[in-house]
Every structure is written in C-alpha cells, then in structure tokens.
Amino acid sequence: MFLQKLKAITTFIFDVDGVLTNGDILASESGEFLRSFNIKDGYALQLAVKKGYWVCIISGGSGEGMRRRFAGLGIENAYLGVSDKVKVFEEYLLANSINRAEVLYMGDDIPDYKVMQLVGLPTCPADAVEEIKAISTYISPLPGGKCAARDVIEKVLKIQGRWFDENPDASDAAK
Structure with missing residues (x-):
C-alpha cells in the first residue's frame, strides 16, 4: 500500500521548522x-x-532568509507566516487542480495535524511529536533538518524512475 501511494505522488508540501530545519531558531x-x-x-x-x-x-x-532560500531552489509556492494551514492547503490544491490523494505532506508538530489528515501520504521526521507520528503513514528514520525531506522525495522519485539527474549543476542546492 505504501509503495502504491509513492507511485501516485505529484505534489510535495513541507512545513519548515522541525522538517526542513532542526527546529532551532537563533535570534540575532x-x-x-x-x-x-x-x-x-x-x-x-x-x-x-x-x-x-x-x-x-x-x-x-x-x-x-526563508523566502530567498525557497526562491533559489525554484519553489514558487512558499506560504510563510500562515496561521491556518488547512485553508492555505485547500486553496493551493484548488488553484492548481491537485487531487489530495497525490499529495505527500511532511509535518512535525501539532499545527500540521489537521492538514496531514487531508492528504494521500502524511509523513514526518523521526523527531516529530507523538501525535504526528500516530497519523503518519511513513516516519522517516532521519530527524528534521537532517535529510528527512530528501528521504521522502528520493523515495518518490526513485519508485517513479525519476531520481537521477544526468546533468546536475553543482550550485543547484546552494542557492
């Protein structure tokens, strides 16, 4: 069942703090x-x-800094400062005609709970809170900010035969 879900994924949605970062914030x-x-x-x-x-x-x-990071990676849809994740999620799917069953969402904490219940493949990092682990179809063995996102992207792209890039640009990930 898990492998079938990976084959259907067309969309990745990620939280940031605790997923794409380790959750630590440094106040300058x-x-x-x-x-x-x-x-x-x-x-x-x-x-x-x-x-x-x-x-x-x-x-x-x-x-x-977050906006620049995501823009440098080519991510055009970065909704930051969001208080209602479900509303933004539903608007994003509607605007892009995306089926919920095709969505992999990775979250780590209670603010992700409701939206994770609406997707085809709810996932989380190894260090997510227990409530999120309980509703996740897949729990990465890696913690947030330490390649948990890469883990799920790589799994999807590999099972769909799309992982390897024949002509990578060495600066792609550093933008």
Missing part, C-alpha cells in the same frame, strides 16, 4: 530569526521542481 541582535537548512534537502527539493512536481511550503514561520 537585530531581531531576525535565523534557521539552518540542509544542502542535501535543498538538492532534492530543487530536483523535484526540475522534474515537474508541485513543491509547496506552508509554514507558520517567516523571514526574508
């Missing part, structure tokens, strides 16, 4: 919140975009 003297992203997650994200998958970010967090 200027008041900006800084996050650390994994370069290998970045490679997988930009590859999914290049291969034609829908890639979307829905996060309660925000910041110019």
